[in-house]
Amino acid sequence: MNTARTYRTEITLLVALAASAGFFGYLGYGLLELPTPAVSFSGDQAMIYAEKQMSFGPRITGTLAHREMGNWLIQDLSGNGWDVLIQPFRVPAGVEARNIIAVNGSGPALILGAHYDTRMVADSDPDPNNRNKPTPGANDGASGVAVLLELARTLDVSSTNHTICLAFFDAEDNGRIPGWNWILGSRYFVDNLDTLQRCQEPRYTIIVDMVGDADQRILWEPNSDRALTETIWAVAEQLGYGAWFVLEPGTALIDDHTPFLEAGFTAIDIIDFTYPYWHTVEDTLDKLGVESFQRVGATLEVWLESGAAAP
Numbered sequence: 001m002n003t004a005r006t007y008r009t010e011i012t013l014l015v016a017l018a019a020s021a022g023f024f025g026y027l028g029y030g031l032l033e034l035p036t037p038a039v040s041f042s043g044d045q046a047m048i049y050a051e052k053q054m055s056f057g058p059r060i061t062g063t064l065a066h067r068e069m070g071n072w073l074i075q076d077l078s079g080n081g082w083d084v085l086i087q088p089f090r091v092p093a094g095v096e097a098r099n100i101i102a103v104n105g106s107g108p109a110l111i112l113g114a115h116y117d118t119r120m121v122a123d124s125d126p127d128p129n130n131r132n133k134p135t136p137g138a139n140d141g142a143s144g145v146a147v148l149l150e151l152a153r154t155l156d157v158s159s160t161n162h163t164i165c166l167a168f169f170d171a172e173d174n175g176r177i178p179g180w181n182w183i184l185g186s187r188y189f190v191d192n193l194d195t196l197q198r199c200q201e202p203r204y205t206i207i208v209d210m211v212g213d214a215d216q217r218i219l220w221e222p223n224s225d226r227a228l229t230e231t232i233w234a235v236a237e238q239l240g241y242g243a244w245f246v247l248e249p250g251t252a253l254i255d256d257h258t259p260f261l262e263a264g265f266t267a268i269d270i271i272d273f274t275y276p277y278w279h280t281v282e283d284t285l286d287k288l289g290v291e292s293f294q295r296v297g298a299t300l301e302v303w304l305e306s307g308a309a310a311p
């Protein structure tokens, strides 16, 4: 199936509609040409969102810094006009955690997810003396959240024809630690979908994780739905990002998309797992790039605002 062609047909229709509504200000293009779709997402602003998260310090589930960061998240989302649901739960170690879900729009649900906690130990650090220290979580934590927050600020939700659910998952990143596990927040979310009203029947789920690396290379995560991956990578290609969104198989991962896949939903993980600072004390802001944020955010925005074209 040629998903690229399907997408172009839909985009052409969209452009015709948008141009007739005066949405595109470009006068030099005829209707048969494809103008660059209008993008509101700002990589600079996403970087500011990442910096803000880092200013709290490591966001380890159960700590005051993490709680305060979550409060800021709720405030920012509410301030941008989103309805915010809090989903509290307790991890096996007894620590209180909470998923934060922002909802906007109407129609079938689309879930965009990211984890907002950071790993309590940098146990992949090359220096054994660092392996009991927390990871700062610039790329692994802050970057995915930054993309979702910037989408919350800029997305034209009505043109997506969907209910957009931004899921900020807690307790994703403490696997292999007694009393914890990976993906506790997204598991709780999927196990309790029936309580999530407008988000309970997701048509698609898209996780963004580790998307801010300045040296970006986003491969197809092989557990992720192939057709949906192709659809979104085709949008990236159309925006000129084909060198960074590569349809080769990367590392198969357990991440917040896993509980959705296990429950039979269509889900993908947009993740750049070619990041040498993963779970080290070097996962810091200086490794991130504004353009990397821009590529991921613009791709998602354009796909979403085109009505979230089906594979």
Ligand SMILES: [Zn+2]
Pocket: 119, 140, 173, 279
């Ligand atoms: Zn991690």
